Amino acid sequence: MIPAEFDYEAPESLEEAIRMLHENGEDAKLLAGGHSLLPLMKLRLAAPTVLIDLRRIPGLHGIQREDGVWRVGAMTRHADLQDNEELGVVSRAASLIADQQVRNRGTIGGSLAHGDPASDLPAVMLVSDGEVTARGLSGQRTIAAADLFQDFLTTALEHDEVITEVRLPVLEGYGFGYQKFTRRAEDWAMVGVCALVKKGADGSCEDVRIGLTHMGTTPLRATAAEDALRGEALGADSIARAAEHAAEGTHPPGDLNASPEYKRHLARTLTGRALMEAAGL
Ligand SMILES: Cc1cc2nc3c(=O)[nH]c(=O)nc-3n(C[C@H](O)[C@H](O)[C@H](O)COP(=O)(O)OP(=O)(O)OC[C@H]3O[C@@H](n4cnc5c(N)ncnc54)[C@H](O)[C@@H]3O)c2cc1C
DSSP: OOOOOOEEEOOSSHHHHHHHHHHHGGGEEEESSOTTHHHHHHTTSOOOSEEEEOTTOTTOOOEEEETTEEEEETTOBHHHHHHOGGGTHHHHHHHTSSOHHHHHHOBHHHHHHHTOTTOSHHHHHHHTTOEEEEEETTEEEEEEHHHHEEETTEESOOTTOEEEEEEEEOOTTEEEEEEEEOSSTTOOOSEEEEEEEEEOTTSBEEEEEEEEESSSSSOEEOHHHHHHHTTSBOSHHHHHHHHTTTTTTOOOOOOSSOOHHHHHHHHHHHHHHHHHHHTTO
């Protein structure tokens, strides 16, 4: 449980951090809340030779609503998301991450950059059509959530890029549901489901988005279930029929807690519950 030796840097500007990342190459790692990276280092599954701490860099914290978009600084902690209920499903999902100690340290930028398909916020980003702003030596770019998560613990970020901000459209008129199944309270999700539903004036489903956590090597959209519900009258029967499609096209990894078949069962059941919650039924 003792990590390999490493150097520690605490830059005071973003430019300095990016330069340090670039100069130290693949052996350097950014440190945010440390709640994914440090456990990996203690298990010696990661052995960076330099840690570049983002905590002293100004301008990476905070939540602002501007022109129909939530702008969330990359170093904003899960606890801050949890406390801001106006963020809707983002706040709910953050409140279900681990325990309060983890939420007091872990950050949204760290969670998204880590790219763990068992994490709660990546699927929420996906259904919200969120995007991240990344800065590197060659400038700044925007990466849509749909392009960010590429494989298990693998994102589209270049080695010397820092996520500076997360942008989430304000989804007016959507109800939300978030369901997370764990073996013990405060565990990682065996499976998690995030649902957003927009009701039309006639009570039909004008739009629906469903995100799945831990059902593959990246967060996924349950598009077959979405297609089955969109345009239908919203009710327990139509939701139950749509939820039956939730696991279509998924290849969940089996692990000590659940077989792939059990995870598919969980995805169908939790999708039904999350949709009922999102539809206010
Ligand atoms: C006991 C325990 C239980 C947990 N349970 C859950 C859970 O149920 N659900 C859940 O979602 N998460 C869970 N987590 C993980 C937690 O949410 C982490 O905090 C989060 O995944 C990573 O955020 P961090 O700020 O701690 O990142 P760090 O651990 O500091 O960094 C993670 C990775 O991201 C990189 N990185 C960090 N910030 C940036 C940035 N701004 N730009 C580019 N790269 C960056 C780092 O270099 C590193 O590779 C748990 C953690 C623990 C210890």
